[in-house]
Amino acid sequence: APRAVIFDLDGVLADTAVLHRAAWQQLAAEIDAPFDEAIAERMKGVDRMGSLEILLERAPRRYSDEEKAGLAARKNARYVELIDRLDPRHLLPGARAAVESVRDAGLKTALASASRNAPQLLERLGIAGLFDYVVDAGRIARSKPDPEIFLAAAAGLGLAPTDCLGVEDAAAGIASIHAAGMAAIGIGQAEALAEADVLLSNIAAFDIGRITTTSGP
Ligand code: B16
Ligand code: MG
Numbered sequence: 429a430p431r432a433v434i435f436d437l438d439g440v441l442a443d444t445a446v447l448h449r450a451a452w453q454q455l456a457a458e459i460d461a462p463f464d465e466a467i468a469e470r471m472k473g474v475d476r477m478g479s480l481e482i483l484l485e486r487a488p489r490r491y492s493d494e495e496k497a498g499l500a501a502r503k504n505a506r507y508v509e510l511i512d513r514l515d516p517r518h519l520l521p522g523a524r525a526a527v528e529s530v531r532d533a534g535l536k537t538a539l540a541s542a543s544r545n546a547p548q549l550l551e552r553l554g555i556a557g558l559f560d561y562v563v564d565a566g567r568i569a570r571s572k573p574d575p576e577i578f579l580a581a582a583a584g585l586g587l588a589p590t591d592c593l594g595v596e597d598a599a600a601g602i603a604s605i606h607a608a609g610m611a612a613i614g615i616g617q618a619e620a621l622a623e624a625d626v627l628l629s630n631i632a633a634f635d636i637g638r639i640t641t642t643s644g645p
Contacts, residue, residue, distance in 0.1 A: 433594075522630070536561075575605075
C-alpha cells in the first residue's frame with residue numbers, strides 16, 4: 429500500500445494552466461509567434477525556460493540567451509499579476525478534500541510543482557499547511573519528464589519512490605512519475621494521459637480509499 433501521495437499543482441489542485449496559457453499567449457502575440465492549443469498542452473508541467481523554447485520553435489526569428497531571459501521574465505511578470513488575485517475559491521472543486529483525505533488516511537503528502545511560483549500559490553489558495561514537503565522548483569535542474577522532481581519529493585518525505593503515488597494532469601508529468609518508479613494517477617482527458625495507471629476526469633473523483641494500484645510503471 430502507498431505511504432504517500434505526491435501532488436502536482438497547476439492543473440491538478442488549481443486551474444492555473446489557463447493563467448499560464450493567457451500569459452504565454454500575450455507574449456506570443458507580441459513577438460509574432462504562433463500559439464494554439466497543442467502548444468499550450470505541450471507546455472503543461474514543463475518549466476519556464478522549457479516552455480519558452482516550445483514557444484520559440486515557430487517564432488519568426490532567433491533569440492539570444494539574454495533576450496530569452498527577458499522574454500521569460502516578461503511572461504512571469506504577467507503570470508504573477510494574475511495569481512496575485514487568487515484566493516481559496518480558485519482551488520479546483522474537491523482539491524482540498526483530496527489532499528485532506530490522504531492525510532486523514534495516515535499517508536504523507538508532498539507537492540511536486542515545476543512552478544517557481546508554487547509557494548506563493550499555496551499561500552494564496554490557503555493550502556500551504558497541508559503538505560509535509562514542498563519541492564523547491566528552483567533547485568530542480570531537469571524539467572519533467574525527467575524524474576528528478578518526483579524523486580526529490582520522495583527523498584524529502586524520507587520515503588522510497590515505490591512507496592509513493594504521483595498525481596498529474598500533464599503527459600510530461602506522468603512520464604516523470606513513471607521514470608521515478610512510482611504509480612501515476614492522471615487527472616484529465618485520456619488523449620493526453622494514456623500512460624496513466626489510473627485515470628480520473630478531475631480531482632473531485634480522487635478517493636484514496638479506492639485507489640488500489642498494485643503495479644508501478
Ligand atoms: P513558473 P506544475 C508547471 O506547474 C506548469 O504546468 C507549467 O505550465 C509551467 O511552465 C511551470 O509550472 C513553470 O511555472 O513559470 O511559474 O515557474 O504543473 O508542475 O504544477
Ligand atoms: Mg500540472
